[in-house]
Amino acid sequence: MLVALLLLLALSDGVRVNGDGGGRQCESSPALKPRPHTVSILEFGAVGDGKTLNTIAFQNAIFYLKSFADKGGAQLYVPTGTWITQSFNLTSHLTLFLEKGAVIIGSQDPFHWDVVDPLPSYGRGVEVPGGRYQSLINGYMLHDVVITGNNGTIDGKGLAWWELFSSHSLNHSRPHLIELVASDHVVVSNLTFLNAPAYSIHPVYCSNVHIHNVSISAPPESPYTVGIVPDSSDLVCIEDCIIATGYDAIALKSGWDEYGIAFGRPTENVHIRRVHLQAASGSTIAFGSDMSGGISNVLVENVHLYNSESGIEFRTTRGRGGYMKEIMISDIEMKNIYTAIAASGHCGSHPDDKFDPHALPLLDRIVLQDMLGTNITIAGSFAGLQESPFNNICLSNITLSLNSASSITWECSNVFGFSDSVLPKPCPELETFSHCLSLPSINMKTAVM
Numbered sequence: 001m002l003v004a005l006l007l008l009l010a011l012s013d014g015v016r017v018n019g020d021g022g023g024r025q026c027e028s029s030p031a032l033k034p035r036p037h038t039v040s041i042l043e044f045g046a047v048g049d050g051k052t053l054n055t056i057a058f059q060n061a062i063f064y065l066k067s068f069a070d071k072g073g074a075q076l077y078v079p080t081g082t083w084i085t086q087s088f089n090l091t092s093h094l095t096l097f098l099e100k101g102a103v104i105i106g107s108q109d110p111f112h113w114d115v116v117d118p119l120p121s122y123g124r125g126v127e128v129p130g131g132r133y134q135s136l137i138n139g140y141m142l143h144d145v146v147i148t149g150n151n152g153t154i155d156g157k158g159l160a161w162w163e164l165f166s167s168h169s170l171n172h173s174r175p176h177l178i179e180l181v182a183s184d185h186v187v188v189s190n191l192t193f194l195n196a197p198a199y200s201i202h203p204v205y206c207s208n209v210h211i212h213n214v215s216i217s218a219p220p221e222s223p224y225t226v227g228i229v230p231d232s233s234d235l236v237c238i239e240d241c242i243i244a245t246g247y248d249a250i251a252l253k254s255g256w257d258e259y260g261i262a263f264g265r266p267t268e269n270v271h272i273r274r275v276h277l278q279a280a281s282g283s284t285i286a287f288g289s290d291m292s293g294g295i296s297n298v299l300v301e302n303v304h305l306y307n308s309e310s311g312i313e314f315r316t317t318r319g320r321g322g323y324m325k326e327i328m329i330s331d332i333e334m335k336n337i338y339t340a341i342a343a344s345g346h347c348g349s350h351p352d353d354k355f356d357p358h359a360l361p362l363l364d365r366i367v368l369q370d371m372l373g374t375n376i377t378i379a380g381s382f383a384g385l386q387e388s389p390f391n392n393i394c395l396s397n398i399t400l401s402l403n404s405a406s407s408i409t410w411e412c413s414n415v416f417g418f419s420d421s422v423l424p425k426p427c428p429e430l431e432t433f434s435h436c437l438s439l440p441s442i443n444m445k446t447a448v449m
Contacts, residue, residue: 024299025237025271030187030210032146035095037074039065041083048081053107055086066091073144078102078152086112087175090139090147098152098191106136106177106197108160115172119181119204121232121255121263121293123351125173127165127198133172135179135202142183153192154178161197162222174198184208194218196225200245204231205265212239220280222246227277229253232265232293238272247282249308250275252298253290254322257355260292261321267291270298279308284337285329289315289348291361292322300329307336311373314343314363318385319350321359327366334373340400341368343393345385345414360388367436368393373400379424384414393417394436395426 039061046057061076068074073093080101087106090096098104107113115131118124125132136156139145156177164170176199180186184207193200193216200216203209211228218225227243230236231253243249254260254267277284284305287295305311311334314324334340343363363384373379379400384390394417402409402424412427418436419426 025210025235025269026239026273029212029237030185032148032187035075036072037065037068038077039074040077040079042079046083048079048083048102050082050084050105052084053086054083055088058085058088062088062091062094065094069093078104078149085136087114087134087136087138090137090142090145092142093144095146095148096137098149098154100150100152102149102152104136104152104154106156106175108157110160110164110171113175121260121265122290123256123259126256127173128170131172133175135176137178139180139183139186142180142186144185145180145183146187146189147178147191148187148189149191151190151192153194155194156196158195158197158218158222158225162225165223176200176202178202179204180206182206186210189213191215192217195222198224199226199229201228202231203233203236206233207235209233209236211237212241214241216241216243216245218245220246226251226282230267230270232260232263232267234266234268236267236270238270238275240274242276244278245282246280248286249277249279249284251283251286252295253288254293254295256290256351257292257319257321257359259351260290261359264293266294266296268295268297272298272300273302276304276306277308278306279310281309283310283313283342284308285312286310287314287324287327289317289320291316291324292320292359294322295324296326298327300327300332302331303333305332305334305337309338310342311337311340312342312368313339314366315347316345316361316363317348318345319355319357319359320348320361321356323362323364324366325362325364329368330370332371334371334376334400336375337373337377339378339381340371340373340376341380343382343384343390343415345383345388345390360385362388363390365392366394367396368398369396371398371400375403376400377403377406378411379409380426381411382413382415382429383411386414389414389416391416392433392436393430395419395422395430396436398422400424
């Protein structure tokens with residue numbers, strides 16, 4: 001199975017859209033055309049009473065709609081009701097539409113969830129060695145898939161999974177709500193996601209992904225729940241979303257240590273804008289720590305971050321390899337954040353003892369500008385690696401109002417950069433350069449200061 005996945009993923013590289021991405025993926029929003037064929041899940045015997053298990057109905061409906069792939073595609077309509085189901089797989093040229101008041105609920109019995117191979121860029125389950133539970137809604141090697149609705153809801157009922165995780169009783173790594181693998185032209189919109197066992201939306205090895213107007217929520221105490229995770233994916237837009245989770249709100253990733261290095265697929269050409277984010281114990285926007293395939297050409301703009309442990313955070317460690325570079329973050333409003341900006345070269349664990357400790361990550365050409373923060377405890381914390389310092393960190397027009405609990409403004413080690421009009425005044429290491437380098441590969445507002 002793993003060998004087949006690797007071969008198919010290699011072939012999928014050929015269907016990526018050409019172009020440099022431009023850094024502004026959200027400027028070209030896809031136009032959703034009506035599908036010529038529509039069926040209701042009711043036609044396949046589903047019962048939305050909150051008690052009946054409807055897995056067979058979803059599977060049969062999608063199998064039937066697969067026959068319309070070469071006829072313009074089809075839509076599966078889920079009407080108002082509560083629809084309990086196990087995992088099911090989507091097909092190409094399909095729209096899954098949830099009507100207002102429609103709630104898809106994932107079965108809370110782990111025995112109802114299939115176990116699948118680990119992702120090749122991770123080499124093992126992230127939480128437990130070996131396989132991982134298949135996510136609630138899945139897609140593999142698909143083209144032209146839409147998951148949308150009239151503000152319908154997908155609820156993972158994650159409490160049982162969180163308790164298994166916290167008690168170290170998991171047999172396999174937790175499932176996600178939506179996981180699309182090696183797929184292109186994907187849209188997720190106009191839905192509410194609740195109580196994911198782990199991640200809510202996980203596009204991995206995907207191209208042309210547009211996620212907009214979704215609401216994602218998990219309780220603050222839910223362990224390591226994450227909202228949206230673009231993973232070894234390119235040409236990604238995330239916009240107009242509201243996310244509040246237990247750990248990270250949005251996390252960009254690209255593989256784990258030697259497995260991510262060998263797989264070698266970066267996350268690049270990502271645009272995030274007009275989002276409201278809350279992350280109880282993690283970061284509202286996180287880069288890494290699993291970033292061994294690289295992360296580059298990212299534009300984050302016009303976002304609101306609040307009530308969180310960390311605002312913007314870059315995470316990596318020895319053995320990761322890879323890079324995080326050519327990233328611009330601007331027009332940020334923060335409120336009630338413990339650490340506004342953080343970058344650590346000492347964050348994260350390793351999948352096994354086969355990693356190369358000499359595989360050093362690169363953090364370079366990061367621009368943060370036009371930021372305003374209130375009730376901040378620590379303005380910034382940068383801890384690079386002595387063998388691979390963080391370089392070209394450029395800060396401009398940043399004002400952070402610290403609270404009375406603040407005893408440290410900035411912490412810096414093994415970092416070099418430039419700053420202009422930053423309050424409170426940053427550490428000397430961030431005044432090393434006389435100007436900020438430009439980021440020519442990102443088509444955005446100039447980064448030259």
